[in-house]
Amino acid sequence: MxxxxxxxxxxxxxxxxxxxxxxxxxxxxxxxxxxxxxxxxxxxxxxxxxxxxxxxxxxxxxxxxxxxxxxxxxxxxxxxxxxxxxxxxxxxxxxxxxxxxxxxxxxxxxxxxxxxxxxxxxxxxxxxxxxxxxxxxxxxxxxxxxxxxxxxxxxxxxxxxxxxxxxxxxxxxxxxxxxxxxxxxxxxxxxxxxxxxxxxxxxxxxxxxxxxxxxxxxxxxxxxxxxxxxxxxxxxxxxxxxxxxxxxxxxxxxxxxxxxxxxxxRTLGVRMDRHCANAERIVRLLDGHASVTEVLYPGLPGHPGHDVAVKQMKAYGGMVSFRVAGGEQRAVEVCDRTKLFTLAESLGGVESLIEHPGRMTHASAAGSALEVPGDLVRLSVGIETVDDLLADLEQALR
CATH class of the missing domain: 3.40.640.10 (Type I PLP-dependent aspartate aminotransferase-like (Major domain))
Incomplete structure (x- = not known):
């Protein structure tokens, strides 16, 4: 400047x-x-x-x-x-x-x-x-x-x-x-x-x-x-x-x-380290869970963009999306059932958030070529104690 x-x-x-x-x-x-x-x-x-x-x-x-x-x-x-x-x-x-x-x-x-x-x-x-x-x-x-x-x-x-x-x-x-x-x-x-x-x-x-x-x-x-x-x-x-x-x-x-x-x-670096670490633990929980049909996270070796992410990213971030068995209504229920993950739009804060993109942040794309799946749930993984976050998702998916 x-x-x-x-x-x-x-x-x-x-x-x-x-x-x-x-x-x-x-x-x-x-x-x-x-x-x-x-x-x-x-x-x-x-x-x-x-x-x-x-x-x-x-x-x-x-x-x-x-x-x-x-x-x-x-x-x-x-x-x-x-x-x-x-x-x-x-x-x-x-x-x-x-x-x-x-x-x-x-x-x-x-x-x-x-x-x-x-x-x-x-x-x-x-x-x-x-x-x-x-x-x-x-x-x-x-x-x-x-x-x-x-x-x-x-x-x-x-x-x-x-x-x-x-x-x-x-x-x-x-x-x-x-x-x-x-x-x-x-x-x-x-x-x-x-x-x-x-x-x-x-x-x-x-x-x-x-x-x-x-x-x-x-x-x-x-x-x-x-x-x-x-x-x-x-x-x-x-x-x-x-x-x-x-x-x-x-x-x-x-x-x-x-x-x-x-x-x-000023604290971006240390926060991102924790966001990433917590997200990776949550991905391990979701991947293979009986109630989850797909986990979307660049850190997974099976992700179609994983090899590119390895080249251009330091780590894979604190955002995780997943699709649930049972369709849209079940996805909405999971969002409603969490107690520590707050149901809210936005992302990237120190607190963990959960949302249903199809009805919330991406509702404007409904009916278009950019419409998102109804069974999709998006997480913004915060920096809380990860075992507490895992327990919350476990009970919400139960």
Missing amino acids: SAAHSAPGNTPQDAPRDIAHGFETLAIHAGQEPDALTGAVVPPIYQVSTYKQDGVGGLRGGYEYSRSANPTRTALEDCVAALEAGARGLAFASGLAAEDCLLRAVCAPGDHVVIPNDAYGGTFRLFAKVLDRWGLGWTPAASGDAAAVRAAIRPGKTKVIWCETPSNPLLGVADIAGLADIAREAGALLVVDNTFASPYLQQPLTLGADVVVHSTTKYMGGHSDVVGGALVAADAGLGEKLAYHQNAMGAVAGPFDAWLTLRGI
């Missing part, structure tokens, strides 16, 4: 250059150097809308109005960019606000996007119910099938190949490097929604993606107490274009939301 948008003493450029910057170090220090004025070790919440100028056009640190830039938001944006190994990070009021800004910045009416055939329901709704009316065409294709993605491309029209990996809620895995090659051949951008993995487990930009999307509400925030989104661009020029649209469209993260998200990011 340019110095014009960074508060003095609060930029990655001020960090010591003679030490290695591992992930956990960046999560705690990137964009978050002690405050130059007071020495505060946590970035202050700049709860302010406007800034005194030193003469007409004389901006202190580049700040004039908090829709355009705010020091707390700058700290978050710099940190997220560092974690994703990108050139520019941008923070938004929600993940869908980030997606909308990106698509309107890089597409125009008449353009076309290839989307996953198992995309998040909110993303599908954005394409099918909002951007479709704007004139943006879209075609669903299996992101894990290179031939299907190529077949969905409209030469001269396709501007973006959109990917979720792992996908929500079917936990599909796509080869990011392979899709990047396809996107380059088509003259399109590869956009990867990295929400399920988080940058701790996977860095799509290092594999050739052009833009990473996050719902920072999820693993980055990590405590179910803030809603937010982020974009990270690999190219500085594209980052500037996205920043222009962020300011022009205005759906930015507020300073307190930015501060809460930064607080969550």
